[in-house]
Structure formats: C-alpha cells, structure tokens
Amino acid sequence: MISTTDIFTISSQKQFEKIALKTFRYQYENNRVYQEFCNYLKTDVQKVKILEQIPFLPIQFFKSHTVVSNNNPIEVTFTSSGTTGMITSKHLVTDVSIYEESYLKAFSEFYGNIEDYVVLALLPSYLEREGSSLIHMVEDLIQRTNRPESGFYLHNHDELIKNLIELDESGQNVILIGVTYALLDLIEKQTFQLQNTIIMETGGMKGKRKEMIREELHEILCTGFGVTAIHSEYGMTELLSQAYSLGEGVFECPSWIQILVRETEDALTYVSSGKTGGINVIDLANINSCSFIATQDLGKKNPNNSFEVLGRFDNSDIRGCNLMVL
Template sequence: MINPQDLFAISSQKQFEKIALKVFRFQYENNIVYQEFCNFLNTDVTKVKSLQQIPFLPIQFFKSHHVVSTTHPIQETFTSSGTTSPITSSGGIKDDSVITSKHLVADISLYEQSYRTAFSQFYGNIEDYVVLALLPSYLERSGSSLIYMVKDLVELSKNEHSGFYLHNYDELILKLIELDNSGENVLLIGVTYALLDLIEKQNFQLKNTIIMETGGMKGKRKEIIREELHEVLCKGFGVSSIHSEYGMTELLSQAYSLGNGIFECPAWMQVLIRDTEDALTYVDNGKTGGVNVIDLANINSCSFIATQDLGKKQPNQRAGRQAGSFEIVGRFDNSDIRGCNLMVM
C-alpha cells in the first residue's frame, strides 16, 4: 500500500524513482484501462526497473475512458474546457476535437495538498499575497480544476482585497494600481487573452505585482508565440518577467515558470521528453519531443501521461532540484502523434 504523504516528502531523485516504480505497479494492478494499455504494449511489469521503461498513457484516454485506480467514491470530477483553436500560443496546431476530458478525483485532499505545497515551494506563504484572478472563460463553466485551485488560494490568502474578476476590467485596473502603489505583494493570475484585454485598456508600471499567465486564447484572439506574448505583457504591465503555470485537467500537480518560459516541477512531478518518431524512446536535453508527465499526486487515476505538448528538457535552473527544467514549444497535430494513439479508438 502506498502512503500518499510519502509523495510530498520526496527529497531525492532516487527516492522519486523508487516511489514512481511502486506507483506504476500499483496502478497496473488497480487501473483496468492502464493495465490493458500496458498489456497492449506487451509490457512485462517485472522487467520495468526505470522511469524510461514505464508506459505512458496517451492523454486522450481521459476523453474516452474512466481512468481510475481506486474503488473509492469519486469526490470531484474535473473537466476540460472543450474550446478549440487551430494554433497554440507556442505555434503548434491544436487538437480540433471538442470532446472534453474528465478527471475523476477520488481524494480531493491530494489535489489541495499538491497545489498548496507547490505554491509554498515556489512563492512562499500564500498569506503574504493579495491574489487577484482574471479567469473569465474558466469562471463561466463548471468543473475547472484551475478555478478550484485559485478559489482556494484566494481564501487562503486571508486578504480582503483578494478575489475574482470576470469582465469588470475597470474595477480591476483601479484595484491593481491601488494595491501596487500601496506596496502590497500582488499575484495576478490570468488567462492569456484577458491579460491582453486588460493592458489594451490600461498601460501599467507595476513594481510589486507578479503577473502569472495560465495560457490559452480560448478562441478569443489569434494565438502568438510565447516570446512575443511575454514581450507584449511585460511592456503592458511594466514588469521585467511574466510567470506561467503549467497544468491541465488530467494532472493534480502544476509546474511553474518564474520567467522566460522555463518551467520547474515540484518534487513529486517530473517530465520526460519522448521521441516524436517513436513514442517509446526518449531524446536528450535540448532536443524537441513529446512531453510525458509523471504526476505522483495522480495516485488514484494515472500518474504516467503522454501529453500532446511538444517540449524540451533544460538543465536545472536552481540548485537543489533533482529533475531538469523544461519548456513548452508547441503541440502535436492529430496526424502527428505517432504511436501515442494506441487503443484510443
């Protein structure tokens, strides 16, 4: 039996690999969908001794199957937006499917512990911030894991000024300027298109505010590459860097970028980069490939997910990190997934 608390106490690469292999065996035994996928690949579980030998479940399975590794009741169901756009912010071509992913969460406390602990590791005490959220496209639907997380962070900040904004941009502009001028530490979390809308209404010169974009134009604007986007946002908000959050419906953990689009994972999450021509092999640091995510917080669903993102591993950005950093450079075209589609039909 795996103690979930062991996941958040990982402090070395050796420990991560040991627990990841234990989680792999647990999910093979208890997750019928994942077991069938592994069997389809003729995986000999007894011979899986490294992270690279673990099969990664294509993320599309969360659209077509119930991916669960437990018989416990489902406490929360997170769903993807189902919005479509032909091009991503990194220049790749998006999946044009409108079928939404469903992440069945049996223990919501694991999600809460994951994002609370990760936020603390990257940003410190949440009570040191005023948290402002500009996430209109997420607020306007139900089942968003991002809204669940940000709502909790707003409450945990215990600050009367923290809160959500929908389309009331003028009110947000006044609040942002007032708080920044007063010396408050402000964290503005926003969906990309809404942040661009905001700086078209007001040119800021912020000194005490972190701007964190969560990605996505949601069909509201033409997609642009990250470098151009961050340049525009930096100029519009008057800041030197733009922070980013890398998360998705199918994960219970997030990676964060403190600038330049380079992401780092919390200790219980890692990224591997698979070969675009052969989904079962991996490429070296600095080379582009498909992003495979290990999220050990997904103990009750699947911790090994082959995403449709394209990325590169990078050397560690900060001392003490056992796994390399990464960047997202685009998305796979549906016709270009090569070996990641197995059994999705």
C-alpha cells in the first residue's frame, strides 16, 4: 500500500514514476472497474514500465460506475454540477483527509500561509447544490484564515463590493475566488482598482453566459478589477488535487500531479510538447479511487511540465476513449 507520506513528499521525476507505477498496480488489483477496463485493453500489467503505458480511465466512468480501490466506508461523495436531467459524476471518497492534505499542501506551495489572507468566495452555482468538492475546500480555507472578514457571498454583491474595497485599501492580502460568470456579474455592477487582491477564477459559465476564449475573458476581468493578471484553479470532481495558474492561463502542478497529452483521434498515443490533444491527469492523491484519468479537456503541455487548457471535446464522449461499457 502506498502511504500519503510517499505521495506528498515526491521530489523528483524518478520518484514520481516509481510511485505512479506502484499506484497503477495497486489500483489494478483493488479497483474492479479499472481492472476490467485494463483487461479490455489487453493490458499486460507486468509489461507496464513507463507512465505512457498506463491505461487512463475515461472520466465519464465516474458517471456510470463505482470507482473505488478499497472496501472502506465512504466518508463523503463529491458530485459534479449538471443541468436538470443530466447524469452527474460521483467521486466516492473513503478518506477525505487525503483531499484536505492535498489542497492545503498545494495552496501553501503556490500562495504561502493561508493565515496571511482574507478569502472571499463568490461561488453561487456551487453553493446552491450539495456535494461540491470546491465548496469543501474553500470552506476549509476560509476557516483556516481565522479572519471574520473571510466568507461566502451568494447574491449579496453590494456587501461584497464594500468589503472588498475596504480590505484592499487597508493593505490586507485578499483572494477573491469566483465562478467566472459571477465575477463578470460583479464587475458589471462595480469596477475596481485593486492593489492587494488576487482574483482567482474557477472556470465555467454554468450556462449563465456564452463561453469566451481565455484571452478575452481575462482581459475583461483584468480591466474590471484593475489587476494585471487573473489566477485560475484547475480541478474537478473526479480529482483530489488542483493545479494553479498565476496568470496567462499557464497551469503548474504540485509534485504529486502530472499531465500527459494524448492524440485526439487515438487515446493510446501521446503528442509531443506544444501540440494540442486531450488532457490525461495522474493524480496520486486519488489513491483510493483512480489516479489515472482521461479528461474531456483539450490542452497542451509545455517543456517545463506546465500546461494550458484550450477547451473541451465537442462531443460528450471522448473520441477513441469510449472503449466499452462495463
């Protein structure tokens, strides 16, 4: 069994690969859905020696199957957002402390001590439903700031505007994390000239506005908030870790996550750095579910292992990856 100490103290590529291969074998043995998927691909487990040989489970299996790698009780079920009648993903988490360790270590790595910040959250579409892993994380971060000013805002924009301006002018470090459409709603009501605030968008119009390309969106947000860069968080229901962008839409991963980019037409072939393809994520914090996820996001990987998200597959199934129904 792989320990969380192994996962969260990775310091080299060689170490990452060793733990990833060990995780692959563990999940093949203990995760029935993943094992059947690998068997369908005729994977010879003993011959898997490098990351590119590991099968990546299509993310939509979280909508239709129970993806777990042990028999422990389920502590929490994280669910994806979706329109009425849409089948949502379910991530069954048997040890929520691993998720908490993952996001706390990642936040600290990218932003430092949480107690140095006031965290303001504008996440209406997430707050209005049950089971959001993002809300679980942000709620915990808010509490850990130990600041009464930190908190969630739903539709009380006037109060948020007042508090944001006062905090920023006082010199307080602030993180405003918001779903994209809500941040746009806010700057339509009030423009800002913020000096001490990080604006972090967590993606998605959630059907409230038309989708926009990142460059256009970030330009509007930079102008509206009076900041030079927009930060972003890349996470999803099916993962227990986040990557962060400190600007320009370039994401970096903590040491226990890596990205591979696959061919759009052939899910078992990979493209070179700088080429666009489908994003595969290795999230070693997913030790109790599946650490090898083929997402529906399109992106490209840079030579320094940072990556960019360029959109999503048009069709609901991942082309070349919807290989079977278990």
